[in-house]
Structure formats: structure tokens, C-alpha cells
Amino acid sequence: MPALSTGSGNYSGLHELLCALPSQLQPHVHSQDDSTFLHNMFGERSLHSLVKIHERLQHYEEHSPAPILDSAGSLAADLSEELQGKSASEEISELLNLLAKPHVKSLLSVHDTVAQKSYDPELPPLPDDIDDDEVSVKIIRLVKNKEPLGATIKRDEHTGAILIARIMRGGAADRSGLIHVGDVLREVNGVPVDDKKPDEIIHILSQSQGAITFKLIPAIKEETPSKEPKMFVKTLFDYDPAEDKAIPCKEAGLAFKRGDILQIMSQDDANWWQAKQDGHANPRAGLIPSKQFQERRFALRRPAASVLQPQKISNRRSYDTAVEFAPLEAEEIEEDDGWFYGSGFYLSGYHVAGFRRSFRLSRRDKKTNKSMYECKKSEQYDMADVATYEEVTPHRRQSGAKHRLVVLVGPTGVGLNELKRKLLISDPQHFSVTVPHTSRPKRNQENEGVEYHFISKNIFETDIHNNKFIEHGEYKGNYYGTSLDSVRSVLSKNKVCLLDVQPHTIKHLRTAEFKPYVVFVKPPPVERLRESRRNAKVIPGKDDKGSAKSFSEEDFLEMVSTAQQMESQHGHLFEKIIVNDDLTAAFTELKVALKKVETDTHWVPISWTHS
Numbered sequence: 001m002p003a004l005s006t007g008s009g010n011y012s013g014l015h016e017l018l019c020a021l022p023s024q025l026q027p028h029v030h031s032q033d034d035s036t037f038l039h040n041m042f043g044e045r046s047l048h049s050l051v052k053i054h055e056r057l058q059h060y061e062e063h064s065p066a067p068i069l070d071s072a073g074s075l076a077a078d079l080s081e082e083l084q085g086k087s088a089s090e091e092i093s094e095l096l097n098l099l100a101k102p103h104v105k106s107l108l109s110v111h112d113t114v115a116q117k118s119y120d121p122e123l124p125p126l127p128d129d130i131d132d133d134e135v136s137v138k139i140i141r142l143v144k145n146k147e148p149l150g151a152t153i154k155r156d157e158h159t160g161a162i163l164i165a166r167i168m169r170g171g172a173a174d175r176s177g178l179i180h181v182g183d184v185l186r187e188v189n190g191v192p193v194d195d196k197k198p199d200e201i202i203h204i205l206s207q208s209q210g211a212i213t214f215k216l217i218p219a220i221k222e223e224t225p226s227k228e229p230k231m232f233v234k235t236l237f238d239y240d241p242a243e244d245k246a247i248p249c250k251e252a253g254l255a256f257k258r259g260d261i262l263q264i265m266s267q268d269d270a271n272w273w274q275a276k277q278d279g280h281a282n283p284r285a286g287l288i289p290s291k292q293f294q295e296r297r298f299a300l301r302r303p304a305a306s307v308l309q310p311q312k313i314s315n316r317r318s319y320d321t322a323v324e325f326a327p328l329e330a331e332e333i334e335e336d337d338g339w340f341y342g343s344g345f346y347l348s349g350y351h352v353a354g355f356r357r358s359f360r361l362s363r364r365d366k367k368t369n370k371s372m373y374e375c376k377k378s379e380q381y382d383m384a385d386v387a388t389y390e391e392v393t394p395h396r397r398q399s400g401a402k403h404r405l406v407v408l409v410g411p412t413g414v415g416l417n418e419l420k421r422k423l424l425i426s427d428p429q430h431f432s433v434t435v436p437h438t439s440r441p442k443r444n445q446e447n448e449g450v451e452y453h454f455i456s457k458n459i460f461e462t463d464i465h466n467n468k469f470i471e472h473g474e475y476k477g478n479y480y481g482t483s484l485d486s487v488r489s490v491l492s493k494n495k496v497c498l499l500d501v502q503p504h505t506i507k508h509l510r511t512a513e514f515k516p517y518v519v520f521v522k523p524p525p526v527e528r529l530r531e532s533r534r535n536a537k538v539i540p541g542k543d544d545k546g547s548a549k550s551f552s553e554e555d556f557l558e559m560v561s562t563a564q565q566m567e568s569q570h571g572h573l574f575e576k577i578i579v580n581d582d583l584t585a586a587f588t589e590l591k592v593a594l595k596k597v598e599t600d601t602h603w604v605p606i607s608w609t610h611s
């Protein structure tokens, strides 16, 4: 980037710099959002005007002009008085005319104010007879711009007063420090609001231009600024406030997608947290359902048979209304129509509905080290673990530290084996897989610890009992399994351990020790599977004694539907999703992602860094 100088003595330098900045920064800005933000910020007219004023003032600062007198106004008045009725020369009457002009009078008055340096407004003296019980009122003037005020209002159910319900962290109201939760709003632009509905107040605000004056009665207890530590969460579900009937104010809501990282700005309200998207320029927080609130209503969304129907316990619903400066499409909020969801009944009367999912486990090829057993563990989806938010922290692997465990999941036949094989071939010193255990007798050509660890049935059963296996199963009367120690053994050699498991196993691996990086390998649409897998062969299931066969149409359909099910049930645990359409492209994408895991900073659960 060429050096830009403001050039001392060249007063247009700063202004020129401001104009040039967006194009100078362009090569360094990668996202369209950032680029638009920079253009808007540096192109803002008020900013340019401010810079121009600054440059002019700088000019005068250097020349330090001093006033000759500080009473030009009264001098002009004396002069006018003196000249009144004097000879009627043309010059005199022109001068009298000029001095009588309101603009000239104002100019001279401003001159005197500056010369006398008396900038503070003159306040009337305090009356002596102040009634101690009289409520104090604060009058706030804010200048309207495109940014919303970042506050919500609601009607107090008992007193009927209009209250400031919420101040969004980082928003205009919060930054001003002048408006607080609990303040009673009395007037907007001189119009009393006591008898107005929140919507009508919003309408007054959206209609007004320039500065807006609020008359407020301060809350008795001023909010103490909360000293909550910075907390980041990964969202485990999609959220759209526009679709949320319970949110107290849709306009103040923050939409997010599963996997987004949010910074939690306030947890003052047990049901509605304030948060902002990590890395976004907008400093104003938005409302999101709190973890507890989201969990409670998830319970309510269970199938009708297994939950108590919500009872209508009140016909009032407590809404706040966003105080927007930009014209807003306020939804019709009927204040006295709706449900109030008390917390008392949420958790009563539902049971956790587990279910078994049928899945096909293929017979695995021992050369490529895949297990040949049928999974024994019940595939219960743990519905008790409601996916809401997970507290996360940035993590970067220190050089020389153990690698994160790489977990691959995907439906049968999607290509996990193929991708693993390619990784192993590409760098056998770097990538490795676990050696499984079996209780079957060792064959002649086999070696202990190479194909399998051979152990007795008794020891196998004791190890199962002691939770030593990540997954285990039985095939033809023999046990097969992958042990936690086999993973540790690979990691202790400072190699990247590649492990493919059933998705329900992931949660048991999510520990500080393994810090698993979970990659979901997803099939492309069926049309693409038919095309790309035309020559591919699969090893049939254990009941088929035959050799490799081609994929059937049923295999493709099952692969796609299993993938959908996996993604909807376990998607919140996947850090990377790779569509295995073109094998070379999928492999390259995987390799690049695994490299980044080793070198870049990633968000990981905070519990992983507390060990």
C-alpha cells in the first residue's frame, strides 16, 4: 500500500486520506460485508463534514487569532443609537440597515460568546422551596440517525406507566449512558405518552426528524454496570426471531445459524440473553433465548402424547417494544392477548423418548482396518441433551503438543474408508489408525498388535464392564472392539489418529484429552451418486457370503436418508462437513481442513482447556 501522507501544512490532507481509504484498503478486505461497511463508514457525509471543520479549525489554531474586543454586539448597538437621526447620508443609512439585520446581530453575538469563552448554557437559579418528594425528571436529547436506539419499552402492568424494559448492550442508548432500565418515559418531543400504547410511541419516534427529546423519570435504582466476563458460545440450533412467538420484541432479536459463534453480552434476564455475532462490526447486542428458556420450550415441543399441554394460566403476555430510530415495521402487538409461560409447569409430565434406529453395518475389510462387528450399544438418541449453546474458547495447538483426534462419521458406503486410506498413503508418518481388539483366536499369518490385539473373552468382558471400549460388538460369537487405549497409543506417537465411529459415540469422545475434530462425510444427491459410484464396489453385509458387489438404488437412497438423519440429530457436533462427490476434491478438502486443525485457531468447548 503506498504511503499516504497528510502533508504538514496541507490542510486538505486528512480529507483526501479519508476519500482514498476505501480503495486503498480494498485489497486487504476479503468479505463483501466488510467492504460495504468500510465504504459506508468512510463515505458518511457527516464524517466528511467533521473532517472539513477539523481542518478549518486547525488552520486557525496555527494562526491563533485573538479577539480585539469581546463586546462587538454592544458596540454595534451603541453605534446604531449614535447614528440614528444623524445626517441622512447614503453610507450611514446602509450601515444602519446592515447592523439591524438579524444575521449580523447573531454573528456578532456568536463572536462575543467565543471571545468571552462563555460556552455553558445559563441555567436559571435553583428555587429555594424545592419539595423533597417531587420526582426528578431528566431530559435527554438524542440525534436520530439510521441506527436503532437499542432499547425496548413496555407498559407496567400495575402502574400503567411506560417503562424502559431493556437496553441492548452496545446499542446507541447503552453507549449514551443516559437511559436506564426502569426509567419511566413521560414525554417524547414534548408529547405526553402516559395514555399512549407502545406502538403509538414508536410511531411518534419513526415520524420525527433530527434530534428527539425524551422526558424520563429515572429509575430509583440505577443499573450497576455488570462485570460479567466475556463469554462466547457456539450455537447448536438455528434461530429466527421473526418466527419466535415468545420473544418479547422481535425487532430486538438476533438471528443465527447452528454453528455460529456468539458473544454473550448480558444474562441479566433469565429468559432472554443479549448477544452479538462474533467478529461482526455492529456493536449492538440482540435478544436470544437463554439456555434454560430454550431447554424448557424444547421440552414443550415434544410429541403431544408425551408432554403435558401448556396450560393457559394468564391471558396477559409481557411484551416489550423496540424503540427504533429508523422507521420500523412494528408488528401488531395485542398487549392483553396471549399466553404467559410461567416456568413452573415446563418440566413436569414429559418423559424422554428414546428410539432405536436401524442401520446397516457392513462387513469390514481387515486390511484397511475397519471393524467387522455389529454395534452392540443401543443407538438411543439422547433426547435429554438438548442442543442449545456450548461455551467455547479459542484454541490453538501448541507445536509439539498431542494432535487432536480426527473423528470421521458418515453413512455406510459414503467413502470413509477410502478417504482414510488416501490420508494414510499420502503421509504414513503423520496419519495412523487404531488397532482393534478381538476375542477370536489368532490365525497363523496374524501378529499380535498388528491386525488385532488378541485377548480372551473374559478379559474382553471385564474391559467392556470397565468402559475401556469406544465401540464394541459381537460377530459369530466373538467380540470385536476399539479401545480408548488404542487411540491413546496412536496419539502418544505424536501421530494424527483417524477414527470412524457411529455418531452417537462422539459425545463420549468429547473430552479435553482427545479434543476430537469431527468431520461428517456426506453423500451428494442420489443423481450424483448414480453417476460417481457407477464403477464402485461395496463389501456386502455379514449375511451375504458373496464378494464385492455394485451399489444398488436402495443403497443410494438409504445412504442419503441416513445422512439426513445423522445431520439433523448430531449436526451440532460436526465441525466440518465434506460432501464426497468427486473423490479427489473431497480428499483435498479433508487434507486442507486437517492441516488447519494443526496450525490455526479453532473454537473448542471451554471445558477442554480447563484440564
Ligand SMILES: Nc1ncnc2c1ncn2[C@@H]1O[C@H](COP(=O)(O)OP(=O)(O)OP(=O)(O)O)[C@@H](O)[C@H]1O
Binding pocket: 362, 364, 370, 410, 411, 412, 413, 414, 415, 416, 417, 418, 419, 532, 533, 536, 537, 538, 580, 581, 582, 583, 584, 586
Ligand atoms: N467420491 C467417490 N466416487 C466414487 N467412488 C467412491 C467415492 N467415494 C467412495 N467410493 C467408493 O465407494 C465404495 C465404498 O467406499 P468406502 O468403503 O470407503 O465406504 P465406507 O464409508 O467406508 O463404507 P462402510 O462403512 O460400508 O465401510 C468403495 O468402492 C469406494 O472406492
